[in-house]
Amino acid sequence: MASTQWISLEQKIIVVTGGSSGIGEKIALGLAQNNARVVVADVQLPATDQQIPGVDYQRCDITQRQQVRDLVNGVVQRYGRLDGLVNNAAVNRARLLVDYYGQAPEYELSDDDFDFMVNINQKGPFICAQESARQMIPQRSGVIINILSEAGIEGSKGQSCYAATKAAVHGFTLSWAKELGAFGIRVVGVAPGINEPTPMGNMTHRKALAYTRGVDESDINDDYSQKIPLGRPGKLTEIADLVIWLASDKASYITGTTINITGGKSRG
Numbered sequence: 001m002a003s004t005q006w007i008s009l010e011q012k013i014i015v016v017t018g019g020s021s022g023i024g025e026k027i028a029l030g031l032a033q034n035n036a037r038v039v040v041a042d043v044q045l046p047a048t049d050q051q052i053p054g055v056d057y058q059r060c061d062i063t064q065r066q067q068v069r070d071l072v073n074g075v076v077q078r079y080g081r082l083d084g085l086v087n088n089a090a091v092n093r094a095r096l097l098v099d100y101y102g103q104a105p106e107y108e109l110s111d112d113d114f115d116f117m118v119n120i121n122q123k124g125p126f127i128c129a130q131e132s133a134r135q136m137i138p139q140r141s142g143v144i145i146n147i148l149s150e151a152g153i154e155g156s157k158g159q160s161c162y163a164a165t166k167a168a169v170h171g172f173t174l175s176w177a178k179e180l181g182a183f184g185i186r187v188v189g190v191a192p193g194i195n196e197p198t199p200m201g202n203m204t205h206r207k208a209l210a211y212t213r214g215v216d217e218s219d220i221n222d223d224y225s226q227k228i229p230l231g232r233p234g235k236l237t238e239i240a241d242l243v244i245w246l247a248s249d250k251a252s253y254i255t256g257t258t259i260n261i262t263g264g265k266s267r268g
Contacts, residue, residue, distance in 0.1 A: 006241075007248050009036035013079045014247060015071070017041045017062050017128055018089025019055075022198035023147065023236050027086055028055055030240035031247065039075050041068075041128075042089065062089050062124035065131075072131045081139055084247050085132040087125040087169070088147040091117055092162045092200055094208035107211050114161055121165035125172065129187075133180060140184045145246050146173050147239075150193040150262050158212025166191070170258050177256030186255035188246050193262030194227075195234040229264030 009031060019028040019040035029052050032038045038052070041060040051057055056078075060071045075082055093116065095109035129144050136142030151159055152166025170189055177187040203217075210217040242261055245251055260266045 004030075005034050007034050007244060007250065009034045009244070009248055011035060011037055012083035012247065013037045013039070013075060013081055014084035014086065015039045015041055015075060015082065015128075015132070016086040016088055017060075017124070019086075020044055020046050020057070022200055023192070023195070023239055024086075024088040025052075026236040026240040027088060027147075027243050028052055030237065030244050031086075034244050034248075036084075036247070037079060039071075041071055062128055063119050065127055068127050068131050072135055076135050082132055082135045082142065084143045084145065085128060086145045086147065086243060086247075087128055089124060090121045090147070090165075090200070092159065092205060093117060094158045094205060094212050095161060096158055096212045097160055101211070101214065104211055107208050109161055117161050117165050121162070122168045125169050129172070129176060133176075133185065136185050137180070137183045142184070143186045143188065143247055143251075144176065144180075145243055146170075146187070146189045146258075147243075148173075148189045148191040148258055150191050150260060150266055153191055153258065153260065154266060158209055173258055174256055181255060186251075188251075188254055188256075189258030190239065190242055190246070191258050191260045191262070192234060192239050193260070193265045195239065196236060198236070227265050228262070232263065234261060234263055 014031055014036045016024055016028045018024040020042040028038050028040050032052055032055050039056045041058050043061050045057045058071055060067050093113045095113050097109055099105050099108035146169050148170055149166040151163040152170050156163045173187050173189040206217050
């Protein structure tokens with residue numbers, strides 16, 4: 001692993017949920033390269049030879065209170081403190097409120113789809129933040145970084161439930177910052193837009209999304225590129241760099257806000 005350190009996180013202890021793949025993996029890697037002690041919490045862990053050197057991998061289902069509590073308590077027991085939480089783990093199922101095309105009822109939002117996304121995307125971050133804050137409050141320091149989505153701020157055709165969960169965590173971000181600021185704890189949201197492919201954006205998702213938008217799968221990228229003023233998708237490392245900076249003491253006065261990282265696509 002080539003070092004690309006550009007800022008020092010001074011051995012801060014940071015938990016990254018969903019850090020085994022996609023954006024979370026890049027965040028974990030970047031934090032580790034910049035001198036953080038990283039704990040990845042995920043339901044699926046990479047093979048040993050694919051793990052980031054020096055990163056502590058822990059199997060954890062963020063929707064299960066006791067598992068999260070055990071994770072956080074274990075981190076504090078091993079390292080003596082908890083300096084940061086990156087609430088990154090999330091899922092997405094592209095679904096229409098009503099299948100008005102009338103051709104694929106499986107792409108109409110169901111109770112199962114709703115419960116699946118809300119449980120992981122909304123309840124999970126709540127549990128992780130609550131259990132982490134219990135440790136951070138006595139320390140009178142810490143940062144919680146919630147990975148949201150532009151969809152949660154702007155809405156998204158065919159992704160209303162996913163967008164709603166991200167909007168909810170945006171609301172958590174603003175509210176928790178007001179509650180926890182007195183203890184020196186910062187809470188910040190990061191809202192990516194269209195990025196290079198991740199496992200979440202696999203072919204199954206692309207097929208569903210294309211249906212909900214009434215386009216061919218091959219047209220999705222063209223549609224995206226026309227909407228991004230910078231003319232390209234975001235890089236996962238660019239999102240990771242923002243998270244790294246927010247986790248550092250250089251961002252010590254940043255709290256109670258969500259930062260869009262969208263190449264200018266937001267708001268029209």
